[in-house]
Amino acid sequence: xxxxxxxxxxxxxxxxxxxxxxxxxxxxxxxxxxxxxxxxxxxxxxxxxxxxxxxxxxxxxxxxxxxxxxxxxxxxxxxxxxxxxxxxxxxxxxxxxxxxxxxxxxxxxxxxxxxxxxxxxxxxxxxxxxxxxxxxxxxxxxxxxxxxxxxxxxxxxxxxxxxxxxxxxxxxxxxxxxxxxxxxxxxxxxxxxxxxxxxxxxxxxxxxxxxxxxxxxxxxxxxxxxxxxxxxxxxxxxxxxxxxxxxxxxxxxxxxxxxxxxxxxxxxxxxxxxxxxxxxxxxxxxxxxxxxxxxxxxxxxxxxxxxxxxxxxxxxxxxxxxxxxxxxxxxxxxxxxxxxxxxxxxxxxxxxxxxxxx
Ligand code: SAH
Numbered sequence: 001x002x003x004x005x006x007x008x009x010x011x012x013x014x015x016x017x018x019x020x021x022x023x024x025x026x027x028x029x030x031x032x033x034x035x036x037x038x039x040x041x042x043x044x045x046x047x048x049x050x051x052x053x054x055x056x057x058x059x060x061x062x063x064x065x066x067x068x069x070x071x072x073x074x075x076x077x078x079x080x081x082x083x084x085x086x087x088x089x090x091x092x093x094x095x096x097x098x099x100x101x102x103x104x105x106x107x108x109x110x111x112x113x114x115x116x117x118x119x120x121x122x123x124x125x126x127x128x129x130x131x132x133x134x135x136x137x138x139x140x141x142x143x144x145x146x147x148x149x150x151x152x153x154x155x156x157x158x159x160x161x162x163x164x165x166x167x168x169x170x171x172x173x174x175x176x177x178x179x180x181x182x183x184x185x186x187x188x189x190x191x192x193x194x195x196x197x198x199x200x201x202x203x204x205x206x207x208x209x210x211x212x213x214x215x216x217x218x219x220x221x222x223x224x225x226x227x228x229x230x231x232x233x234x235x236x237x238x239x240x241x242x243x244x245x246x247x248x249x250x251x252x253x254x255x256x257x258x259x260x261x262x263x264x265x266x267x268x269x270x271x272x273x274x275x276x277x278x279x280x281x282x283x284x285x286x287x288x289x290x291x292x293x294x295x296x297x298x299x300x301x302x303x304x305x306x307x308x309x310x311x312x313x314x315x316x317x318x319x320x321x322x323x324x325x326x327x328x329x330x331x332x333x334x335x336x337x338x339x340x341x342x343x344x345x346x347x348x349x350x351x352x353x354x355x356x357x358x
Contacts (some may be wrong), residue, residue: 005034005262009184010177018176018187021246022210025159025266030116034262037117037157043088048249048265051153052233052292052335053092056323058308059152060095062299063231067096067148068103069353070229074146074346077227081147082109085139085215086154088120090127096150097131110134112142139215146227149219155275156234156267158211162246163196164188165204170196173205175258184258205244209271213278216344220282223346230344231352233292236270237340245269272342279344287343287355293328293336299354301328 009027013019029036042048052059071080084093093111100107111133115121121135136142162173169192176187198206219230237245248257248264255264276286288295305324309317330337343352 003034003260003262005031006184006260008034009175009261010181013175013177014181018174018189020161021173021175022159022161024175024184024261028261028264028266029157029159031262036262036265037120039119039262041089041119041123042265048251051088052327052339053088053095053152055326055335056320057091057095058301058304058320058323059296059327060092061099061304062296062301063092063150063152064096064099065103066231066299066353067150068100068107070148070349071104071107071109073349073353074148074227074229076107077146079145080107080109080228081112081143081145083112083114083139083142083147083149085114085149085151086157087113087115087124088153090124092150092152093124093133094127097128109148110143112136114139114142139218144226147219147222148228149230151230151232151234153234155209155212155215155232155270156236157265158209158215160212160246160268161208161210162244163193163206163208165200165202165206166192167202168192169194170198170206184261186258207243207245207268207271209268209274212270213274216275216278217282220279220284220344223344224283227346227348229346229349229352231341232270232275232344233295233339233341234270234272235267235339236272236289236342270340272340276342276344283347285345285347285349287345287352289340289342290355291330291337292339292341293330293334295341295354296327298356 032038043051043054087093111131113124113133114136116137163170164173171188171192174187174189175184178185223229245268246257248255248266250264257266272289279286305320308320326334328334328336343355345352
């Protein structure tokens with residue numbers, strides 16, 4: 001069985017040769033007609049995966065408080081550019097703005113959303129229409145000014161390149177065709193990439209999150225020049241970029257990433273160490289990374305959960321407890337330590353809220 005996108009990818013490989021993993025991921029996720037994010041809303045119980053803001057309103061509310069505290073520490077600029085990267089259904093921003101409205105009623109920031117999916121843009125419009133957000137295809141068009149940026153499960157959806165250490169040097173991992181042309185296979189470029197100087201034993205795989213590093217550098221430069229901070233929460237690791245975390249998820253299960261192009265979500269763990277190095281190189285300060293569970297507890301998740309349970313029915317209180325557990329528990333079933341929070345800050349700001357115990 002093939003997918004419409006398989007046919008396009010096959011034709012491109014026949015014409016131009018095997019493609020980089022970054023090209024393959026960009027087509028699978030962002031192809032204007034067949035791309036995964038263009039054709040569906042992947043979030044929620046009936047989708048392919050569930051994200052923290054879809055688990056509980058508490059997640060977005062705490063981020064709203066984080067935004068209010070960060071804004072106050074910046075001196076409360078009236079021209080703040082509040083930006084979310086990859087806002088999904090708009091749930092996080094809707095919950096955050098509600099909490100923000102209570103914590104800082106006079107603060108009504110301009111809301112900017114970076115989103116490529118028309119379907120998800122429509123979902124965001126229906127949740128956030130009241131604040132008249134501005135949409136962007138990329139970060140390049142965001143307006144000047146001090147900014148606060150939030151990004152939950154955004155960086156893991158960006159394309160990466162991979163290189164394998166061979167006797168010849170670091171050779172790029174490419175997506176090509178099986179001899180009969182019927183399916184996609186992994187291969188390696190014949191010639192090594194001479195610009196990579198990293199040392200590692202033969203066989204080791206290195207992942208280079210090129211677009212993510214570009215975004216980290218660009219926003220860090222802005223934050224240092226114009227003030228502000230970025231909060232990213234993602235499925236990630238702080239080890240160096242060796243090892244393979246490229247994976248496909250479909251209907252809540254792992255799938256073969258080459259089998260049904262365009263039909264599965266493709267991600268890699270976010271290399272926070274590399275994102276941090278890119279940000280520091282521009283003069284920004286890094287806070288964290290810290291386990292999502294610890295970060296949310298520092299922001300007051302326990303207190304928020306207790307508040308929600310006051311006067312709640314038994315079923316509602318159980319739902320709050322279940323969400324609390326999923327957001328904070330470590331191990332495979334919870335998100336508490338699989339997910340990490342990292343802050344990129346203007347070095348003039350105090351340590352960002354949530355990164356030190358309150
Ligand atoms: N933050 C949301 C959604 C996470 S899914 C949540 O936590 O629920 C990833 C989001 O990033 C989706 O909204 C997807 O459409 C968007 N996205 C993926 N690649 C993108 C790109 N290259 N540019 C902008 N948005 C992108």
